Amino acid sequence: MSVPEAGAKPPTSSDVARLAGVSRSTVSYVLNSPPGVRVSAQTRERVMLAVRELGYAPSAPARSLRSGNSDVVLFPLPLQPMGQLLEAFIDELTEALNRHELSLLIHADRTSRGADAARQWAALRPLAVMAESNRLTGGAVDVLKRAGVRAIFAWGREEHPDVPTAIFDNRDTGRVAVRHLIDRGHRRLACLVPSGPLAFLGEERWAGAQAAAEDAGVSLRRVDVGYVREDVLAIVRQWQRESEPPTAVFAGNDDFALMIISALRECGWSVPDDMAVVGADDLPFCDLVWPRLTSVSMHTRTMGSGASDAITTLIRGRDYRPGGRMVVHPRVVVRESG
């Protein structure tokens, strides 16, 4: 067994056939064992031996050229903004797909969208594509369908008009958070709306929070705030000067919940007695701080396997029926802070 050089030419099934003293077709039959084909035990063994000897791996490009598509589920992912939230989702999706002999491929590019992006994705001839909803615009779906992609899914905050969408509706997040606080008896509420790269998240959560407050006839004030500690401290100082400050705050996300709790204690207020605080995202540290942080969780893990089911169904049976609407229902994980 000679030492291979990097960049060498890969061994082909012809090499294996030659070494095993059989035809190339036989090699293919041994490796794929299609229904209704018999190969004698000793031939099979000779082939497998040659495979191992050469370190042969069938060329995925060639197979998918031949078969028309691959075993790839493509997940174009902008890693930047959604990192923590999507991790469990991807994790579960991966495992579920692996169980079906499919492999998840995460294509990490953040730049392209629309038809251009679709052409890039289509070039890989994947079985399925699960893309962010707002990147599937301007004919992107058509390009993918034309390219033979069997299942097209969207995920994100907006439902896609033509494609089943896994909806992370952040209005719901705001809604359940505020409803929880109202159920706890609070009547004067505040909602932090963070600026910065994830501002859109804050806006949506605010919208849901506002709706919930209106429904219940409870006062809710909007507080815009930058992603720095001093802003949060200023807000608390302001509240301290008021005669009727809020008694509970939905912080918009866990980072801000952490900040505002720190700020409150810095100013001598206690949580949750003087002020209840609810975060969102259910990050790991929610369980690790004093007081433990009540937060809104999207059980994205469950959703991962759900998405996998949908994908495999669409791939196997070929009735492609848009309109399935998977909504992630957020729920409040009640801890000590509110």
Next chain:
Amino acid sequence: MSVPEAGAKPPTSSDVARLAGVSRSTVSYVLNSPPGVRVSAQTRERVMLAVRELGYAPSAPARSLRSGNSDVVLFPLPLQPMGQLLEAFIDELTEALNRHELSLLIHADRTSRGADAARQWAALRPLAVMAESNRLTGGAVDVLKRAGVRAIFAWGREEHPDVPTAIFDNRDTGRVAVRHLIDRGHRRLACLVPSGPLAFLGEERWAGAQAAAEDAGVSLRRVDVGYVREDVLAIVRQWQRESEPPTAVFAGNDDFALMIISALRECGWSVPDDMAVVGADDLPFCDLVWPRLTSVSMHTRTMGSGASDAITTLIRGRDYRPGGRMVVHPRVVVRESG
């Protein structure tokens, strides 16, 4: 322009050629414009029009079958444990590779390793593979080399014997943290060693911390601790009963730093006056809490572009020379907590 069905057969360059009234070769020349080939402007335009009309995207499998390899840099990634730390690294790597017309593909499978895994990766015929060091065992490297992979890299905590490795040495992390505390004048130190899924990280950081303390002749105690809040509280209570408790603690990671700061204040101690605290990983919340959290940062972003440079160098020029050793030097980001 008819409505395409999902699962349709993708258009080929022959379709484009037919529609444009030229030969297939001409289509290929228009799309790739190889050196020394001329195509008239009007022909070119007719072809491009047909391309758009059909939504044609050249089949990546077919191209890489023809050319022998793809434009893919494969990154087999177990998303689970390293999430936050790797995010910036991947982010930067993606952008750097995109600049070279290469695309990063993250293959999310956690199960396989060694030669089996290598065969799976090799099947894609990628240009380069950047895998976790401890998965490149048992002939995996040979399989990849045999499969024509031009550049093989490892990343992780151990240097790979045969392959350039990007080393995240967590002993260094412990070392710089403790050295920082010593420089600040502390002489009685503690180091938290977390249990749980990331225990190995804690062990390495502890090893480095211990070495730094020994070098300086300073006392450092090891404190094993579970990933729950109560353990941390118990530790602080224990310290309060001692006559000469530590004056500074390296918490092992940012989560524990957060916990121990909370616990300390719960018990009436102030940070950093009564106890200095240093975390590690430099998570986003370090800047958002009171007091701001001093932490050890690995500037993985820089490393991403470094890795990209190495990869492209190895791919373009074909002199493959193992032994390059990229070490990520951690550095202390000094804030208020210690």
Next chain:
DNA sequence: TGTAACGACCGACACGTGTCAGTAGCGCAT
């Protein structure tokens, strides 16, 4: 008028695989 050079395009091949149709060998019933 002959021919050389050149621009613009085309035909044919190879890449590695899966699979269909076919064949050689053999036992067995007619």
Next chain:
DNA sequence: ATGCGCTACTGACACGTGTCGGTCGTTACA
């Protein structure tokens, strides 16, 4: 002796692409 069915295998084709060599028409020059 002939035909049939079965096992175990092989030969040949198609998948979609990039590229080499070749051809056809036009222009330039002697």
